[in-house]
C-alpha cells in the first residue's frame with residue numbers, strides 16, 4: 001500500500017468523521033447522500049437527507065412519488081437537476097434491477113446523475129469495491145500533494161489527477177480510505193487556510209515541501225459572468241399568490257416560480273412591457289399599478305440574474321390564470337412547494353410586507 005493510503009487510513013481511524021447519518025447505511029441511502037453531497041456541504045445536506053429518508057424510506061417510495069413531490073423535498077438544496085435525476089434513476093432501478101440498487105460499478109455509472117467519482121464513492125461505501133474518487137475536495141488534495149499545476153476543471157489537468165487518484169488507491173480498506181480522503185479535503189486540506197501542521201501526509205506533500213500550498217490548485221481564470229435581468233410578477237388575490245410551473249429542463253426546471261418577463265429594459269419601458277405581457281399572457285386589463293419590490297441579484301454558476309419583483313393585488317382571479325401549469329396557492333403554503341431559492345426569498349419578503 002502507498003504511504004499516502006496508509007497514512008490516510010490511519011488518520012481517518014483517529015480523526016475522521018464516523019457519525020454521518022448515512023455511514024453504514026444501505027446502498028439506497030448511500031446513493032442519496034452522495035447525490036446530495038455533489039456541490040453541497042455535509043452540514044447543509046444532513047437536515048435535507050433526514051427529511052428525505054423520513055418521507056421516502058425506500059427507493060421504491062421515490063420511484064412511486066411524483067417528480068413534483070421529490071422536488072418539494074429538494075427545494076432549497078439547489079442544482080435541481082440532481083432531484084430530477086434521482087427520481088429518474090429510482091424508476092430506472094425499479095424497471096431494470098427489480099428495485100434492488102445495482103452493485104456493479106458499470107450499472108451504477110449508467111444511472112442518471114451519476115458520474116465516475118460518485119459511482120466510485122457509492123461502490124466503495126455500499127459494496128467495498130475498489131474505485132478511485134475525484135470530487136472537488138479530492139482534486140484539491142491531489143493537486144497539492146502531487147503539485148499538479150493548472151485548473152483542475154480542465155480536461156487535461158483532470159486526467160492527470162485521475163491518474164494520481166488511481167495510482168494512490170490501496171488494495172484494502174477502500175471504504176476507510178475513501179472516507180478519509182474526503183474528510184482530509186473537508187477538514188484539513190481546505191481551500192483557505194489548510195492545516196498542514198495537522199496533516200497526515202505532510203511529509204510527502206510536494207506543495208508543502210515546495211511552499212506552494214497557497215498557489216495550488218491553480219484557480220480558474222475568472223471571466224466576468226454575463227448578466228441578465230428579469231421581472232417576476234407577483235399576483236395576489238385574497239391571500240393567494242399565483243405560481244407557474246416551469247418547463248422540465250433548464251434553470252429551475254419542473255419547479256414553481258412566478259410569471260416572469262426576461263430581458264433588460266429601462267425602467268419606463270419596463271412598465272409598458274409588463275403591462276403588455278400581463279394583458280397578453282395573463283388576461284389582465286391594461287394599466288395596472290404595480291409595486292416594485294427591491295431588485296436583488298441571484299448568481300448561477302454561469303450568469304447573474306437581476307430580479308425585480310413586481311407586486312400586484314387583484315380583486316378576483318381571472319379565468320386564464322386557472323389553466324394547467326398555473327396554481328393559486330395560499331402564501332404560507334407556497335413556501336412548502338417545490339420552489340427555487342429566489343422565489344422563497346421573494347415570498348418571505350411579501351409575507352413580511354403583509355405583516356407590517
Ligand code: SF4
Nearest residue numbers: 144189196199202205
Ligand atoms: S500538507 Fe497541507 S497542502 Fe499538503 S495535503 Fe496536507 S494539508 Fe494539503
